[in-house]
Each structure stands twice: as structure tokens, then as C-alpha cells.
Amino acid sequence: MGHPQVHAGPLRIGVVGAGTMGRGIAQLFAQAGHAVLCFDENRDSAAQGLAAVLSTLESLVAKGRxxxxxxxxxxxxxxxxANLADLAECDVVIDAIVEDIAVKRDLFARLEGIVTESCILATNTSSLIVAEIASACRRPERVAGLHFFNPVPRMRVAEVIAAVRTAASAVAALRAIVEGAGHKAVVVADQPGFLVNHAGRGLYTEGLRLVEERVASPSEVDDVLRDGLGFRMGPFELLDLTGLDVSSKVMTSIYDQFQEEPRFRPSSLVPPRVAAGLYGRKTGEGWYRYDKGQKIEPARKSAxxxxxxxxxxxxxxxxxxxxLAGIVRKAGARLRLQAAGTDICLIQPIGEDATSAALRLGLDPTRCVAVDPITPLNRRRTMMLTVTTAPEVRDGTRALLASDDVPVTVIGDSVGFIAQRVIATIVNIAANIAQRGIAEVEDLEAAVCIGLGYPFGPLHWGDRIGAGRILQILNGQLRATGDPRYRPSQWIARxxxxxxxxxxPEAQR
Known part of the structure; x- marks a missing residue:
């Protein structure tokens, strides 16, 4: 019995399921030159799906694209x-049906009795274990995951998931098909969240942790990460976009599937909001309020x-x-060489809260304010108060930092600023993905940039800040909280x- 493989050139690709993902997959491969057969148990849905694909392509013609x-x-x-049996001559069949393990297992068992011995069967699951779907088949070596992102034609990355018994030839064939269609194909082990959803946990979970601790509000977290670090959207804007009802299930699922790994622990802030129906854009209110789908910007204090x-x-x-001294000088304040008797003392700790840093430096905490050195000072400035920072010191510092019209965010005391904590968490999770071999470093970096829209791959971002600083932030959090969520990956430490x-990469053995 040969290994699953496909021939070079145009293929016959079957797509089962004519919903949003099925339509996108059909469009992608039809545009790439393959023959595409669409099947849905509801024939009207299949016809509507194909009509929607052709309508989209007609609009591309009208735009000259x-x-x-x-x-x-x-x-x-x-x-x-009209019938599943019509997929018999396909080289590849991709399932894009409901995320239900029993339904998918039944489909794959039926498909195996229809297709040829050389046909590859792929599932577009985003959360189910591919090996469990493959276990319904006589030949699990021909079954793999092929996870696309919505909208499929524009999100130019796909995860090729190698289950425990998936043949290398099937993985290689799917990778070639995806890349032939102009997408980046990343090979991923069959682990919870695969690669992109796994790597994306840090942004959400640490953003929620910052709000839990009352370090900052949701909008303040989003402002710092979007304006200061270049994220397209902050975590709370993203949660509102995807829907908290959906995102909460993903957070819980990944936490449970990773045997309650503390790095992925969901937030207790989420269930009450889900119960209240505060899902986000689709309900008109989530972390933000919306009017006709447009976010109502929260009021911000003038400097x-x-x-x-x-x-x-x-x-x-x-x-x-x-x-920092240049900003102060330009604002018209007098710079002093000694802290004693000075109105305001500005410090820039890494992986340390403002109160602890002030005491370590022998400063009066009532006159101290910390300013984040990680966020570029020409884009957005984050100032952190000690527990006892005096109101006049707070207001004076904010006035200085905002004097040249760069936006300023004022946050409460925290071991590491918003940017420090979120970036360190993202890098730590990515490093653990690399350490476990869930994906190769090159695939990890590319998938995060394309699939999540981060300005840099996480390990590259860690290098920009410095591995030593990332380690310092994580160790500072671990010492202060005792929470194993912050234990550094050995990939970073070494x-x-x-x-x-x-x-x-790891040395070859």
C-alpha cells in the first residue's frame, strides 16, 4: 500500500461544506488553477456557496484585479x-464542516470508502485533535489538518497539521498545494491551538490580567499596544471583533487541552460578561460600546x-x-543632578514595579513616577505611579510627557509595564512552542506575522528588546507573584x- 501523494500540475480538489470557510477554500484553489468540486448536505447551500464565490470573482474583474x-x-x-460519491476521483478532499468531532469522524469514514487510495483527506478544523478525526479511517496516514484563516483568500497562511500517524508525503503534498496557491504553508504538530491560535494566547491572557489587577483599563491596554508597539488592534478590540462568546470557548479549550497549563489560564473577568451577553460588535457592546458597528471611543482626559x-x-x-531628559528639558522643566529636594523623580525600571524601584534607589515614592523604556517614546508614553505618588507629581509628570503632543497613558503600579508584560508573555509562549518542536522557528515567525498581524515575529521581537530583558521581566513577575504562568522557557534562559x-535553533543531534 503506497503512501498518499498527489501528482504535479492541476488537481481535482473536493471541498465539503459551503459555509464561509468552504467558500474561501474553494475560491483560493479555483483561482490557483485547480478543478474544484463543492459538496454540502444541503444542495441549496452548495449552489449558493459557489454563486457567492463567482460573485466575488466578478467583483475582482470589475476592479481590474x-x-x-x-x-x-x-x-x-x-x-x-449532488452526492458525496461524486468526489471519488478527487486528489484531495478538504472538510470545512461544523466543529463537531463525531460529525467529522463520520464524514472521514464515509469519504475513505469513496475516494481512491492515493487521495489525501484534510480537515480545516481549528480546535479538534486531527489524530482523533483520523482514527475513524483505515489509513490514518493519509489524513492531515489543513487550517485556513478567514477570509481565506486574503489571510495568506495555512497550517498543515501533521497528526501522529500522518505520512510525511501527505504533509509535503499539502504544503506544495498551499504554496502553489500563493499562501505560506507552515507545518505544525497536532497540538492544542496548533500554531497561530497557540501563539496568540499571550496577547489576550496578559491583557486580561492587567485589567484584573487594575493596572489599566481595557482601552488603556489597547492604546499602548496599538499606538506604542504597532499592533493592528489591542486585545480588547480583538475580543470584541471575534466575539467574546467564541473567544472564551477557545481560551478555555486550549487551557483544558494543555492540562491546565498556567500560561493559558483564562480570566475570571470573562464568564460574567459572556453571561450578560456582552459579546462585542455583534451585540453592540463588549469591552467597548458600538453604534452601527462603529466603536464609540471612550472619553480621554486632556493633559x-x-x-x-x-x-x-x-x-x-x-x-x-x-x-527622557530631552523631553523634560524641551518642556521647560529644570533638570537636577540630584534627586534630593527635586519635585519629580523619573525612573525607568524593567521587570520591576515603581514602588520597589523607588525604594531600591533610595527615593521618596511620593515623588516618583516610572516611564516605560520599552515603548518608543516618540509614539506613546506610559507612566506608572507608585502606590503613594502624590497627585501633583502625577499631574506634573503627565503635563511634561504630553507637552509635545505625544499621547500619554497613566497606569497603576505593576511589575513591568503594559508593553513589557505583554511582549514578554508573547515571547515566552513562542519560545516554548519552539522548545517543544511544535513548529520550526521560521514557520513560527512567519505564521504569527501573517496570521495574527503582529509587527514582528515573537522571537525576533524578543531579540529587538533583548533576551536578557525578556528574562528579567518574566523573572520579576515570577518572584513578585509566585505565579508559574510567568516561569521562563528554557529556550529563552539558555x-x-x-x-x-x-x-x-537547537543544535542537531
Whole structure:
């Protein structure tokens, strides 16, 4: 019995399920030159699905993004079929049906009795274990995951999931088919969340943790991560977009499937909001309120004017002391060389709360404010108060930092600022993915950038900040909270100790 494989050139690809994902997959492969057969138990749904695909392609022709003759060619090789048996001659069949393990297992058992011995069977599951679906088949080596993202034609990445018994030839064939259609194919082990959803846990869970601790509000967390670090959307904007009812299930599922790994622990803030129906955009209210689908921006305080005669000391050993001193000087305040007797003392701790840093430096906590050195100071500035920072010190510092119209976010005391904590958590989870071999480093970096829209791959981002600093932030959190959620991956610890890039793979054995 041969290994599953497909021939070079145009293929016959079957798509089972004519919902949003099935339509997108059909469009992708039809545009790539393959013959596509669409099947749905509801024949009207299949017909509507194909009509929707052709309508989308017609709009591309109207915009000059698809040649008219290409559309006619697609019309000739894309069709619906009335019976599952009509997929018998397909080289690949992709399931895009409901996320129900029993339904998928039944489908794959039926397909195996229909298709040829060389046909590859793929599932577009986003959360189910591929090996469990494959166990319904006589030949599980021909079964793999092929997880696309919505909208399929525009989200140019797909995860090829190798289950425990999936043949290497099936993985190689699917990777070639996906890349031939112009998407990046990343090979992933059959683990909870696969790669993209797994890597994305840090943004959500640490964002929620910051709000739990009353360090910042949802909008303040989003502002810092979006404006300061370049995320397309902050975690709470994303939760509202995807729907908290859906996202909460994913968070719980990944936590449970990873044997209650603390790094993925869901937040207790979520269930009451789900119970109240605060799902996000689709219900008109989530972490934000919406009017006709548009977010209503929360009110933001205007910055006070800079008091005259203000004296400021900037910690000379801080990471961005020169840049911070320049802002203070430009705002018209007097820089002092000694902290004693100064109105405001500015510090820039990494992996440490403002109160602890002030005491360590022998400063008066009532006159201390910490400023984040990780977030670029020309994009958004985050200032952290100690437990006892005086109101006039808070207002004076905010006035100084906002004097050149760069937005300022004021947060409560925290071991690590918003940016530090979120980035360190993202890097730590990605490092653990690499350490466990769930995906190769190159695939990990590419999938996160394309699938999640992060400005950098997580390990590359860790290098930009510095592995030592990432380790410092995680260890600071671990010491302060005792929460194993923050225990650093050995991937980070070893590379920080060696002074090498976090992108450095393990030595070959």
C-alpha cells in the first residue's frame, strides 16, 4: 500500500461544506488553477456557496484585479456535486464542516470508502485533535489538518497539521498545494491551538490580567499596544471583533487541552460578561460600546499644562535616560543632578514595579513616577505611579510627557509595564512552542506575522528588546507573584545566558 501523494500540475480538489470557510477554500484553489468540486448536505447551500464565490470573482474583474478570461476559466472548472460519491476521483478532499468531532469522524469514514487510495483527506478544523478525526479511517496516514484563516483568500497562511500517524508525503503534498496557491504553508504538530491560535494566547491572557489587577483599563491596554508597539488592534478590540462568546470557548479549550497549563489560564473577568451577553460588535457592546458597528471611543482626559519652575531628576542609569531628559528639558522643566529636594523623580525600571524601584534607589515614592523604556517614546508614553505618588507629581509628570503632543497613558503600579508584560508573555509562549518542536522557528515567525498581524515575529521581537530583558521581566513577575504562568522557557534562559539570538535553533543531534 503506497503512501498518499498527489501528482504535479492541476488537481481535482473536493471541498465539503459551503459555509464561509468552504467558500474561501474553494475560491483560493479555483483561482490557483485547480478543478474544484463543492459538496454540502444541503444542495441549496452548495449552489449558493459557489454563486457567492463567482460573485466575488466578478467583483475582482470589475476592479481590474482578475482578468475576464481567468474568470471564465474558473467557471469551467468549479462546480457543485449532488452526492458525496461524486468526489471519488478527487486528489484531495478538504472538510470545512461544523466543529463537531463525531460529525467529522463520520464524514472521514464515509469519504475513505469513496475516494481512491492515493487521495489525501484534510480537515480545516481549528480546535479538534486531527489524530482523533483520523482514527475513524483505515489509513490514518493519509489524513492531515489543513487550517485556513478567514477570509481565506486574503489571510495568506495555512497550517498543515501533521497528526501522529500522518505520512510525511501527505504533509509535503499539502504544503506544495498551499504554496502553489500563493499562501505560506507552515507545518505544525497536532497540538492544542496548533500554531497561530497557540501563539496568540499571550496577547489576550496578559491583557486580561492587567485589567484584573487594575493596572489599566481595557482601552488603556489597547492604546499602548496599538499606538506604542504597532499592533493592528489591542486585545480588547480583538475580543470584541471575534466575539467574546467564541473567544472564551477557545481560551478555555486550549487551557483544558494543555492540562491546565498556567500560561493559558483564562480570566475570571470573562464568564460574567459572556453571561450578560456582552459579546462585542455583534451585540453592540463588549469591552467597548458600538453604534452601527462603529466603536464609540471612550472619553480621554486632556493633559494639564506644565507648572512653572518644575524641577526633575532623571535616573542617569535608566535605559532611555538621555531621551527622557530631552523631553523634560524641551518642556521647560529644570533638570537636577540630584534627586534630593527635586519635585519629580523619573525612573525607568524593567521587570520591576515603581514602588520597589523607588525604594531600591533610595527615593521618596511620593515623588516618583516610572516611564516605560520599552515603548518608543516618540509614539506613546506610559507612566506608572507608585502606590503613594502624590497627585501633583502625577499631574506634573503627565503635563511634561504630553507637552509635545505625544499621547500619554497613566497606569497603576505593576511589575513591568503594559508593553513589557505583554511582549514578554508573547515571547515566552513562542519560545516554548519552539522548545517543544511544535513548529520550526521560521514557520513560527512567519505564521504569527501573517496570521495574527503582529509587527514582528515573537522571537525576533524578543531579540529587538533583548533576551536578557525578556528574562528579567518574566523573572520579576515570577518572584513578585509566585505565579508559574510567568516561569521562563528554557529556550529563552539558555540563549540569554549564551548571548545568542532567540532565533537560534537547537543544535542537531
Amino acid at each position: 482578475l482578468a475576464p478570461d481567468a474568470l471564465e476559466s474558473i467557471r469551467g472548472r468549479a462546480a457543485i456535486c 494639564p499644562s506644565v507648572p512653572s519652575g518644575l524641577s526633575v531628576w532623571v535616573d542617569p542609569d535608566a535605559p532611555e535616560s538621555d531621551a 540563549r540569554a545566558a549564551l548571548g545568542v539570538s532567540l532565533l537560534t
